Amino acid sequence: MSEAERAGELAPQARTHAAPGSGSGHVARHPSPKEYVRIAIILAIITAAEVAIYYIEAVEGLLIPLLFLFAVVKFTLVVLWFMHLKFDSRTYARFFMMGLAGAITLFLVVLLTFRVFAG
């Protein structure tokens, strides 16, 4: 098996390049500082929106779904761009998804067991 095959499947954006310091001597793509700043501005805007809707009574019925949506978008942006999962080997993403899936399962099992959703 070649080293590239052993390195695992790479994300499409980095298919021809290995992750930094991967031991393969390949090249990795990372966002430019300008791109990082753009992501940070988006994160700041979403955070401001989260706080704003907390105070807007008109969206009270949609508050929890909207807050969850905003949190998921922020979480995803940080993981994909700042933690480079969008660009690195998918093996890292699989490891992380394993832990995340475990945490979400634990959360749901606990809350379902104690009937938190039933009110």
Next chain:
Amino acid sequence: MASDAMEVHAYESEHLATSTGLPNIKLAMWLFLASDCMLFGALISTYVLYRGASVVGPYPNDVFDIPYTSVSSFVLLASSLTMVLALAALQRGDIGRARVWLLATALLGMTFVGGQVYEFTTFAHEELTLTTNLFSTSFYVLTGFHGTHVAIGILMLLTLLTFSFSGRLGPEKAETVEMVGLYWHFVDIVWIVIFTVVYLIPTGNPG
């Protein structure tokens, strides 16, 4: 996002070949972060379970100061930006700028932890201590664990800064900085969840 906005960084490899073809340290870090997900998953579940189960106050709505915590959230988000900028600078070989961004990240982290200490102190003055009720116990344990993670991250950042002044931090150490960065961003994503679940989602408690 436009891929043309990306830069391509080349690295001289200093690793021996591994069985996966990936650096073991980075695999280990992602495994650690996966396990830490489980830890915080348990703590957040406990908080959600108990936050509305207190029989005596103060309740969440009595003590939370959303504008104040929002500023803390912005501070931690900003620290994630400075962290990636430090890594990018080091990968370019710009040690001076990497040092500045590392220092900025550590200072923003200290601001966050300082804010958390102030918040805890304020709550204690409002008679909300670790043993007051189910809400306070689960709240302090969850946010305390997160704050401890941030504090450990600050120590790692300060260690990197010390290395930079003794000439032990160059582009060849970019992977080390990336590991600290992964940890730091993880702390940030945990806060994204805590800020939403703990502070912004209203409770059914009186208050």
